[in-house]
Amino acid sequence: MEGIKQILKELCEADCIGGIGDALEVAKKHISSFAKIKLSGNSLVAEIKGKKDYTIMLDAHIDEIGMMVTNIDDNGFVSVAAAGGIDSRMLMAMKVKIHAKSIVKGVFCSVPPHLRQNEIGVLKLDELYIDTGLGKAAKHIISVGDRVTFEQNFAELGENYVTAKALDNRSGVAALIRCAQLLQNKELNCNVILLFSDMEEIGGSGVKTESFTLNSQCAVSVDVSFGNQQGVSNDECGILGKGAMIGISPILSKDITEQLKKAANLIGTNYQTEVMGGKTATNADHITVTKSGIPCGLLSIPLRNMHTPAEVVCIDDIESTALILAEFIKIKSEEIYERA
Amino acid sequence: MKELKNLCELGAVSGREDAVREYIIEKIKDNSEIKIDPLGNIIAFVKGRKAADKIVMVDAHMDEVGLIITSITDNGMLKFTTVGGIDISVLLSRRVIINGMVGVICQKPVHLLSNDEKEKMPTIDSLCIDIGASDRSTAEKKVNVGDVAFFDSSFENLGELIISKALDDRIGCWALIDIINSKPQYDFYATFTVGEEVGLIGAKTAAYTVNPDYAVVIEATTAADIAGVEADKKVCFVDKGAVLSFMDRATLYDKTLFEKAKKIAIEENIKYQVKFVVAGGNNAGAIHQSRGGVKTVAVSVPCRYIHSPSCVASFNDIKAVRDLCVKLIEKMASGEIE
Numbered sequence: 001m002e003g004i005k006q007i008l009k010e011l012c013e014a015d016c017i018g019g020i021g022d023a024l025e026v027a028k029k030h031i032s033s034f035a036k037i038k039l040s041g042n043s044l045v046a047e048i049k050g051k052k053d054y055t056i057m058l059d060a061h062i063d064e065i066g067m068m069v070t071n072i073d074d075n076g077f078v079s080v081a082a083a084g085g086i087d088s089r090m091l092m093a094m095k096v097k098i099h100a101k102s103i104v105k106g107v108f109c110s111v112p113p114h115l116r117q118n119e120i121g122v123l124k125l126d127e128l129y130i131d132t133g134l135g136k137a138a139k140h141i142i143s144v145g146d147r148v149t150f151e152q153n154f155a156e157l158g159e160n161y162v163t164a165k166a167l168d169n170r171s172g173v174a175a176l177i178r179c180a181q182l183l184q185n186k187e188l189n190c191n192v193i194l195l196f197s198d199m200e201e202i203g204g205s206g207v208k209t210e211s212f213t214l215n216s217q218c219a220v221s222v223d224v225s226f227g228n229q230q231g232v233s234n235d236e237c238g239i240l241g242k243g244a245m246i247g248i249s250p251i252l253s254k255d256i257t258e259q260l261k262k263a264a265n266l267i268g269t270n271y272q273t274e275v276m277g278g279k280t281a282t283n284a285d286h287i288t289v290t291k292s293g294i295p296c297g298l299l300s301i302p303l304r305n306m307h308t309p310a311e312v313v314c315i316d317d318i319e320s321t322a323l324i325l326a327e328f329i330k331i332k333s334e335e336i337y338e339r340a
Numbered sequence: 341m342k343e344l345k346n347l348c349e350l351g352a353v354s355g356r357e358d359a360v361r362e363y364i365i366e367k368i369k370d371n372s373e374i375k376i377d378p379l380g381n382i383i384a385f386v387k388g389r390k391a392a393d394k395i396v397m398v399d400a401h402m403d404e405v406g407l408i409i410t411s412i413t414d415n416g417m418l419k420f421t422t423v424g425g426i427d428i429s430v431l432l433s434r435r436v437i438i439n440g441m442v443g444v445i446c447q448k449p450v451h452l453l454s455n456d457e458k459e460k461m462p463t464i465d466s467l468c469i470d471i472g473a474s475d476r477s478t479a480e481k482k483v484n485v486g487d488v489a490f491f492d493s494s495f496e497n498l499g500e501l502i503i504s505k506a507l508d509d510r511i512g513c514w515a516l517i518d519i520i521n522s523k524p525q526y527d528f529y530a531t532f533t534v535g536e537e538v539g540l541i542g543a544k545t546a547a548y549t550v551n552p553d554y555a556v557v558i559e560a561t562t563a564a565d566i567a568g569v570e571a572d573k574k575v576c577f578v579d580k581g582a583v584l585s586f587m588d589r590a591t592l593y594d595k596t597l598f599e600k601a602k603k604i605a606i607e608e609n610i611k612y613q614v615k616f617v618v619a620g621g622n623n624a625g626a627i628h629q630s631r632g633g634v635k636t637v638a639v640s641v642p643c644r645y646i647h648s649p650s651c652v653a654s655f656n657d658i659k660a661v662r663d664l665c666v667k668l669i670e671k672m673a674s675g676e677i678e
Contacts, residue, residue, distance in 0.1 A: 076499065077567035087450040089461060090432035093648035095503075105498055107650045109566050113427045114619055115573050122461055123429070129567040131644065131652060133499025155435070155442040158472025163435070163444050230417060230468045231448040241474060281451075304470065306449035308433035312470060 004322075005162065005315055008174040009154040012164035017066040017083060017147045018042075019198060020099050023166075027062060027173055027196050034180045035194065040213060042198035043206045048180065050188035054336045056329060057193045057216035057294070058179065059207055059283050060172030061200030061223065064165065065307050067125075067148040069098065076138035078106060078130040080148055084201035085307055088125045094309070095151040096130060100142040105151065106130035152309035160241065160314050167311035169200070171301045171318055172222035178322035183329060189336040192329055200283055207283040211290040218256060220297040220328065221284040222321060224313070225274055227302030238302035240314040243270030244321040247298030249280055251288055256297035263327035269320050274300060299324065341502070341655060343367075343517070345495040347510040351437055353406030353488040354423050354538045360402040364513060364532050368520045372530065380534045381542045383549055388526040392673035396528040397552035397634075398519070398665065399543060399623050400512030400559070401536035404505065405647050406490040407436065407469070412480060416473030418443065421464060423488065424537030428461050430648040436469060438489035439482060443469040491649035498652055501578065507651035508560035509536065511641045515558050515662040524666070526673035536623050540590070543623035547630035554597075554672040555636040556665055557624045560653065561585070561615060563642035575619060576642040579654040581611030582661040583640040587618050590625025594635045600677050601637050601668060610664045611656075615640070639664050 007030050015021035019042040027044055028037055035046035044062065065084030072078050078098065082088075091108040098104040110128045130148070132138050154164040164170075176194050183192065193214055197206035200223075211219070225245050226237035238245040246260045264271040279285045280298055287296040299321050304312040352360035357380055364382060365374060372384035382402075405424030412418055418438070422431075433447045446468055448457070469489060473479035495504035504510075516530050529550045535541030547555065565577040576583045584601050586593055605612035628636040641661050644652040671677040 073567055075567065079567075085450050087432075087447065087453070087458075089429065089458075090447060092427070092429035093645045093650040094433075095650060105496070105503075107498065107503060107645065107652065109645060111568055112562060112564050112645075113429075114562075115564060115569065115617075122459060127568060131498070131566060133497075133501035133503070133652065135500065137499070152435070156472070157442055157444070157470065158474075158478070161470075161472035163442065163470075163472075226449060226452065228415070229448070229470070230413075230415075230446050231466060232452060236452065305433060305444065305447050306451065308447050308449075310433035310435065310444040310447060312444060312472070 004174055004178050004318060007177055008162065008170060011170035011173055012154045012166050015149045016063045016198065017149055020147050023062050030177050031180055034184050041206060041209055043210050044196040045214065046194040048183060048192040050190045052189045052336050055191040055193055055216040056332055057195055057211065057214060057219040058176055058325060059195045059197055059219060059221045059287065060176045061169045061283055062173050062196040063198045063201055064149060065201050069142060069144055069146040069148060071144065072139050072142050074136055076132045076134040078132060078142060080130065082125055088128060089122045090308060091128050096148050097151045098142055099147045102141065104132055104142060106132045150309040157312060160316055161312055162315060163310060163312045165309040167303055167313050168224045168306055171224055171303065171313050175222050175301065175318050175321040178318065179325040182322060182326035189333045197283060204283060204286045208286045211287045211294060216294060218295045219287045220256065220299060220325060221282050221287060222299045223282040224303040225300035226306060227304045229304040238272045238274060240302050241316055242272050243317055244324055245272045245274040245300040245302060247274050247276065247280055247300060249276040249278065251279060252284060252298055253295030256295055259331055260297050260299065260324060260328055263331055264324045267323055267327050269323050271320065271324060344510065344514045347513055348495045348504040348506050351490040352402055352404055353490050354403040354535045356488050357402040357534050364517060367517050371520050377545060377549060379542055379545055381546045382532040383546060384530040386520050386524060386528055386530055388524040390526050392527040393675040394553040394673055395550065396669055396672045397531055397547065397550045397555040398516060398528055398669060399531045399533055399555065399557050399627065400516045401509045401533045401542065401623060402513060403534055403537050404490060405537050406488050409483060409485055409487050411485060412476055413468065414476050416475045416479040417468035417470055418483060419468050426647055428464060431467060434649060435492040436489040437492045438471065439487055441471055441482060442492060443471040443489060446470055493649035501652050501654050503650050503652050505649045505651065507643050507653050508646050511560055511653065511658050512558035515658065515665060518662055519666055525670050528669050528673055533623060540623050540626035543626040547627040547634060551631060552634055555627045555634050556668050557622055557627065557636065557638040558661060558665055559622045559638055559640040560643040560646060561640035562620050562646045563644050566644060573617060575617040576613055576615045578642045578644060579656055580613045581657060582664045583613055583615050583642055585615045585638050585640065588620050589618065590621030591628055593637065596678060597635050597637045604667050604671060605664055608667050611660045612664065637668060
């Protein structure tokens with residue numbers, strides 16, 4: 001497995017939720033040879049220094065959806081609350097990892113179908129439990145507040161697609177790492193900060209605090225958006241394989257949006273557009289209103305089955321995103337040079 | 341447990357049991373005379389140390405529940421229906437294997453669901469399998485209508501227990517292979533049957549062919565000993581021993597045999613329990629009505645989340661089931677049981 005696919009595999013098979021997990025370490029490993037690393041809060045910051053005092057921030061959230069332990073009973077059955085938007089209808093017999101004193105494997109269960117009173121309703125999260133197979137020993141290993149992530153490994157799907165848990169948003173993280181690879185050995189007139197932010201799925205406190213702390217003059221956020229699949233009309237989504245989705249919205253900077261399109265056209269890479277009427281439901285919404293304002297653009301990777309362990313993306317779309325970002329940085333770098 | 345792991349990880353959806361059949365033949369051929377019947381059942385005559393007074397048939401089914409492809413869409417997605425009873429909740433966002441490839445069952449993102457959609461389960465025909473084909477012609481190169489898919493789920497430990505797909509009924513296959521290879525006291529017939537999940541198909545014909553006096557069915561049965569279920573609805577308990585059944589949805593078991601089986605378990609110091617909810621059904625349903633009737637006992641391993649990719653059971657129970665079956669075969673074959 002070459003290059004970006006291998007990095008993506010390692011990222012997806014690691015975890016990151018609410019400040020715990022090894023995904024930050026994996027990202028650090030792949031970026032420390034091109035950038036100066038520091039940990040800030042629960043986020044990872046990587047800086048590529050340029051000649052002038054102008055900073056572009058590239059953001060991709062590194063956290064994933066998951067759950068928090070709320071109770072452990074005497075028979076080793078664990079109750080949880082959601083951390084991020086989860087469809088409880090899919091949880092029956094789904095495997096998870098509880099990040100306790102050690103990693104505990106578990107499986108979701110509830111009253112079996114043939115014993116259920118109402119045939120019509122759906123199971124809510126408070127009717128579901130995690131079976132750990134540990135019996136009364138569970139209470140000594142697992143604590144209330146422990147984080148829970150989905151358990152699913154990375155797999156290839158056909159030639160160009162991949163499936164794993166946490167492709168939202170390790171795809172974005174991989175795109176940033178690939179962009180940094182492309183910028184290697186390039187002389188830049190601007191600084192580039194890559195922010196791998198935590199807590200996007202639960203209100204965005206990671207990006208809010210880090211955009212405040214880091215001093216940047218403009219930004220692009222990279223996330224995932226809806227991809228074509230059964231039950232979703234083509235108006236509501238991007239098409240897998242047709243390239244990065246450049247976001248267009250009243251909240252995003254028109255200039256940056258145009259520069260992202262220009263970048264894509266200059267290198268002749270495929271892209272799509274995603275038009276939204278207001279907020280984008282990504283970190284871009286928070287970056288834009290930081291301090292006195294930071295003009296922000298948005299690139300999204302089309303993705304199927306969002307917020308499930310069965311997410312699917314096309315590898316070519318991650319590459320397209322990275323290429324557009326790297327070219328955008330070059331455009332900005334020349335603009336800074338001309339200004340001075 | 342390595343043998344059980346190997347068995348569980350093979351894919352053998354009803355009607356396509358080849359992989360498991362070949363594996364079992366390899367494992368028992370040195371200790372039995374094997375015939376394969378027109379439906380694909382293995383009918384194995386096992387020579388014991390002594391000739392049997394009564395013909396005993398011991399059955400485990402080779403097939404597992406799965407999916408069968410009904411059509412391919414213009415977008416390269418696979419539509420399917422279930423083979424055997426699978427609740428839709430354990431299909432959503434699940435991974436499957438089809439023709440050696442990975443596929444995922446799609447799920448509409450939670451963000452795009454209407455309030456109505458959030459309160460209902462999707463229907464099977466709104467689901468599809470994604471194998472990463474960009475269009476129909478790409479998909480058609482790899483999959484045909486009628487191909488089958490099974491859960492992509494590996495055999496692992498879960499605390500003190502085991503978790504895997506297809507514990508129903510690879511645990512029966514494992515136990516029966518073990519009994520065959522352990523120099524049984526008396527001759528008996530071992531049947532590894534097909535199509536249990538689609539109507540006890542193989543057992544009907546295997547019972548006709550063997551024409552036994554007694555039968556033992558080795559199975560997995562549903563255990564609901566989990567949080568949220570009332571005490572009297574738990575059916576049976578994981579790690580509390582081999583399950584004996586007095587009635588399920590397919591069979592009202594012979595009372596004498598049922599009582600004798602309990603007695604034997606106690607005498608032989610084998611942990612056992614009685615299933616206390618009438619639920620499920622197994623090959624005994626077909627066997628006990630074969631020809632003029634066959635006295636039949638079912639001995640089962642309690643199994644949580646049966647018919648899902650994540651069945652959970654205890655290896656202690658699997659051994660108890662095997663041990664109890666060995667004794668039952670002896671008492672039946674010698675005629676001592678009645």
